[in-house]
Amino acid sequence: MVTTDQVWDALARVNDPEYPLSVVDLGMVYGVGVNHKDIQIEMTFTAIGCPAIDMIIADVRDEVGKIPEVQGVNVDVVWSPAWTKACITDKGRQILQYYGVGL
Amino acid sequence: MSTQTAIFESAGDLSAENRTNLRNLLIAIADTKLLLGYHYGEWTFGPPQIEAAIACCSLCQSELGHVRLLHGLLNKHCDEDPDRLVCDRAPEEFANIPFLDSGIANWAGLVAANYVVDFAVTTLLYSLKDSAFQPLHMSLEKMLQEERYHVHHGKGWFRTLALKNEDTRTALGVACARALQDVAEWFGPPEESAERQLLEAGVKQEGSSSALARVFAEIGNSADELQVEVGLHKSNDEWALVEETAWQDWDSRSRRVRQSQPDQDILYHLRGNKNEVFKLS
Known part of the structure; x- marks a missing residue:
């Protein structure tokens, strides 16, 4: 049985192509749903x-698709x-500030 | 004013007339943004400052993103093929603000496109922000958030050129006067039937006359403060064109009174015709 935690963990491995932080820490993921083996x-x-929309979506599909039992x-x-900017998590803010990005 | 009573989750929930009205309006907005994106892209090289060049690059990216989003709505809800909209239409089918039909000759023209034309489209988008057509309503918050920076840029450069010298102030006035005439034409005549139907259904929340008045107020007040002649006059606290638009030949689909269209060479470059062989299916 796939859990939402597994999906969030997978999403946390998908990085923004411009900065070294994940789409989760950027606050770009609004919701996750699990319906048996299908993920929404x-x-x-x-x-x-953003010119990287298709690339990031492909990365999301790829990473979440690696979870055992996930079909779609x-x-x-x-x-x-x-x-x-208010969507960025505290961890995301720390990472961006470390790299000199003002918020 | 709206007599909105329903929420529309898809264009299929609209009347047949309003499906067509909505389609035509979205195409007109997308066409204007497409041509704006083209001109901003062209001016990524050549502005008076490197900061302005970078800004044009960013404005171009933003407008093309908005086109992609609007074309997605047109595809999903109006059965329009985005590739056809860009590549397979006759020039006379484009419904952009006519100011963008031809190459922009100088920086004053680009500033007019940014401050007058771009701001005018954004003002029209505000009249759709609380649309009863939910897919549009759900898309516009972000688009309008991004557009705030466009008007800041345009207004900043309007002020800079107005204060630089007599030549730049005159060139700015000439370009903005033409842009305002073209914007008024694109907004259309008061009480136009397609617009009335969209207002009655709550798809639009504000009539074009009222939205145009806000465009005139923004540009008129700036021009007045900086003594730029832009072809507007103030009467009873309202700004209006010195030269009124004659509406008898206005076409609701092209949103024009004149026989005009984007230049073929602009469409050629915009469509990437020379790169046909590299296109991805």
Whole structure:
């Protein structure tokens, strides 16, 4: 039986291509659902014009798909609520500040 | 004013007339953003400062992202193929603000595109922010968040050129006057039937006349403060065009009164025709 914790752990291994922190710590993942072997992920992006949207979605599918027993991974991209810097986790803030990114 | 009574989860829930009205409006917005993106991209090289060049690059990326999102809505809800919208339409089918039809000759023109045209589209988007058509409502919060930076940039450069010298102030005024005329044409005549239907269904929350008045107020007040002649006059506390638009030939699909269209060479570059062989299916 796949658990939501396993999915969140997998998502925490998917990094943003620009900064060394995960899509979870960037606050881009809004929700995770598990229906037996099918996974539903609701996520957003920091900018509508982000050129890495398809790449990040592919990374999400790939990483979550590695969980044993997972058969399908559906990523639903949403724009509401709109992502802001306030979505970044405390851990994400520490990482960004370490790399000199002002918040 | 809206008489909204329903929430629409998909375009299929709208009346046939409003499906067409919504489609035409979304295409007009997407076309304008597509052409804005093209011009911002062109001006990634050549602005007066390297910061402005970087800004144009960022503005281009932002507008093209918005086009991608709007085309996604058109694809899902109006059965429109995004590739067809960009690559397989005749130039006269484009419904962008006419100011963007041709190459932008100088930096004053780009500032007019940024401050007047870009701001005008954003103002129209605000009239859709609380749309009863939920897929649009759920998309616009982020888009409008991003657009705030566009108007800041445009307004900053409007001020810079207005204060630099007489030549830059004059060039700015000429470009903005033309942009304002074209924006008024694109917003359309008051009480236009397609718009009235969208307002009645709650798809739009504000009429074009009211939205256009807010565009005129923003640009008119800036121009007044900085003594730039942009073809607006103030009467009874409201800004209006000195030269009013003649609406008798207005077409609701192209949103134009004139026979005009984007230049072929712009569409050629925008579509990437020379790179046809490299296109991914």
